[in-house]
Amino acid sequence: xxxxxxxxxxxxxxxxxxxxxxxxxxxxxxxxxxxxxxxxxxxxxxxxxxxxxxxxxxxxxxxxxxxxxxxxxxxxxxxxxxxxxxxxxxxxxxxxxxxxxxxxxxxxxx
Numbered sequence: 001x002x003x004x005x006x007x008x009x010x011x012x013x014x015x016x017x018x019x020x021x022x023x024x025x026x027x028x029x030x031x032x033x034x035x036x037x038x039x040x041x042x043x044x045x046x047x048x049x050x051x052x053x054x055x056x057x058x059x060x061x062x063x064x065x066x067x068x069x070x071x072x073x074x075x076x077x078x079x080x081x082x083x084x085x086x087x088x089x090x091x092x093x094x095x096x097x098x099x100x101x102x103x104x105x106x107x108x109x110x
């Protein structure tokens with residue numbers, strides 16, 4: 001709960017008037033070109049932030065796509081290794097009936 005008994009409305013209005021006069025005097029001393037330059041810089045900053053956000057989202061999308069492509073590639077490699085291993089086994093079993101051959105990958109694709 002706020003206590004408004006200690007607030008003097010006339011004193012506050014005088015303070016507001018003094019502050020407005022001070023603001024008006026500062027406006028007279030202020031160079032308008034500086035304000036324009038600051039506004040342009042603010043616009044450029046906002047544009048750069050927007051571009052940065054766009055780049056971040058694009059980067060995340062690319063990372064997801066790369067991960068998916070890696071998974072597909074690894075799946076295709078496993079399938080190919082299995083098929084080649086099967087074919088090698090069949091070839092060697094025809095050439096040498098008592099021999100069984102297979103292809104062992106050097107690494108385990110995820």
